[in-house]
Structures are given as structure tokens and as C-alpha cells.
Amino acid sequence: MEKTEIENVFIEKLLQNDKRTVGRAISIVESVDEKSENLLKKIYRHIGKAHRIGITGPPGAGKSTITNQLTKLFRNQNKTVGIIAVDPTSPFTGGALLGDRIRMNEIGQDPGVFIRSMAARGSLGGLSKKTIDAADIFDSAGYDYIILETVGVGQSELDIAQASDTTIVVLVPESGDSVQAMKAGLMEIADFFIMNKFDRPGSEQALSALKSVLIMRHHDEHSWVANILSAVATNDTGILEIANEIEKHKNYLIKENCLIKRRSQQAKMRIKEIVEDKIKNKLWNENGNNYLNSTLESVTINSLSPYRIADQIIENFKNQL
Secondary structure, eight states: HHHHHHHHHHHHHHHHTOHHHHHHHHHHHHSHHHHHHHHHHHHHHGGGGGEEEEEETTTTTTTHHHHHHHHHHHHHHOOEEEEEEESSSSSOOSSSSSHHHTTHHHHTTTTTEEEEEETTTTTTSOOTTHHHHHHHHEEEEEOOOEEEEOOOOOOOGGGGGOOOOOEEEETTOOOHHHHHHHTTTGGGGGGGEEEEETTTTHHHHHHHHHHHHHSSSSSOOOOOOOOOEEEEGGGTTTHHHHHHHHHHHHHHHHHTHHHHHHHHHHHHHHHHHHHHHHHHHHHHHHHHHHHHHHHHHHHHTSSSSSSHHHHHHHHEEEEEE
16 A cells, blocks of 8 residues: 555656656666556556657757757747657767767756657667657656657668657758668658758758659648758757747647547557567567577477477467466
């Protein structure tokens, strides 16, 4: 009983946006255990009000600067912001990202802003699997906007769209390879593009190249047409236009009933991933691994097919259920 009361007090503080509790809650969901699942189950009915913004693009495109400037603008509008900065390595250490993270510290002192840096933990898409759980914590705490900032561009980057209501791809005039990557699929996830550092040489040509790629994107009278905004984030140029485009896209999603459809699709993918992870963990328990190891010699000498062994591992697993 006492444990339940303590948990209820913790949840109450989280819903009241007590910063220390928010930080502890994110630490809890970063661990994969029963406590994490119980917390996420308890808060789930309190989420869904925040607008989640995914910002992705190649390293050095200025994503953190845009996040920084956008957050200032949202705060001037009296909106609260939770930021999850997903790094490919340990938070706040090493690489070209350090300077951007330090610059974000100025907004980190704002009581209406919470910044959490998370490691990608080898996720090919550039997002930690626990990022969505952390976003749920921010959502339950009442933040108006949740910004998910991740590094890298490529076909494996598509999972940013599975975590966001609005997905923004940030490019710079030198991002020729990124434009090529978009032809392979990334362009499909962007709700709009930002050509940052537009004061650099070759900006107009890069913008034209991007437009030529987008012309091929299928749309009809009900479709959202991805826009391309230019910006020089370091001096705040184009930030207001970016905020307006986010609001425009949000209104479109609500008007066309696409927000619920998008979130339903995201929930479907998330549930599948959770189920697959749970089955995988149970499948490869001690018994599963022991059986696999005991049959490897048979595979090596070609007396048993890997498919036959796989079938047997699955059969053994079903018998344990």
C-alpha cells in the first residue's frame, strides 16, 4: 500500500511538471524493466496534447541552432518546450555536436524548457528506441511542444517520422549527397524542408535542385505539399517562418483528420515493435541460446539445415508458453 501511495505521489508530481520528477521519470524509462513499463502504462491516458516535432538532417546543418531559436520563439509565445537531442554517442561528449549542445544551454536555464540528451544506442534510424517513451514523459508533464532532434540523413533515418507529428529535414547548400539520399526515400518523410545557411554560395542552385526532386512527389488536392523554407538560423532569419509552417502543418493535420490517422499508424508500428522485442527477449532466454549452441556443430558439418534448427527453436519456445 505504501509503495502504491509513493507511486501515486510521483505520478502527481510528474503531471504537475516538477522538473526533478520529469528527469527521474525519463531515467526510469531509459531502463528496460518492469518499473519502466508500469510508469508508461500509468501516464498513457495523460498524453496526446503535445505537438511532436522531428528535426533531422546531416551533421553541421544547424539543427541545434534551429531548435534553439525555435524554442526561444515558442517561449515568447508562452509555450513550454521539451527537447530530446539524440546523439550517436554519449550525451554532451565529443564530436562536432558539442558546440551546438553548449549553445543550447542558454535555453536550458529557462523554467519552461527541459532538454534531455540521449544516446542513439546503435539505432540505425538515428533515434534511440526509448526516445518515444521519453517524449511520452514530456507529454504527460504538459509540455506544449516536444522537439526530437536527431543526427544523420539516409534511408535508415525513417524512424524519425514514427515519432513525430511534423517532420522537418534541415539541409545546407553543400548537402548534395543528402538530396541524392532523398531520392531513395527520405524525401517521403519530410513535411517540409529548411535550406539553412542560405547566405552561403550556391544556395539558390541547391534550392532549385531540391525543388526539382520534390516535383516528382505525388500529391492531390487533399495532400500536404512539402514546402522549402530558407533560413540563416544563426541570426534568427527564417525562424518565424519555420514556426508558422509548423503551425500550418498542425492545422492541416487536424482539419483533414490526419493527426489521428498518423498517430494510429505510429501506435500500430510501436505496438508491433514492443511485441517483437518481448518475444525476442523470451525466445533467446537461456534455454533458447543453449539449444542453439548445442546444434551449431550439426549445421557446420551440414547434417542439419539452419531452417530445421530454427523451426525447432520456435517449437521449443511455443511449448514453453
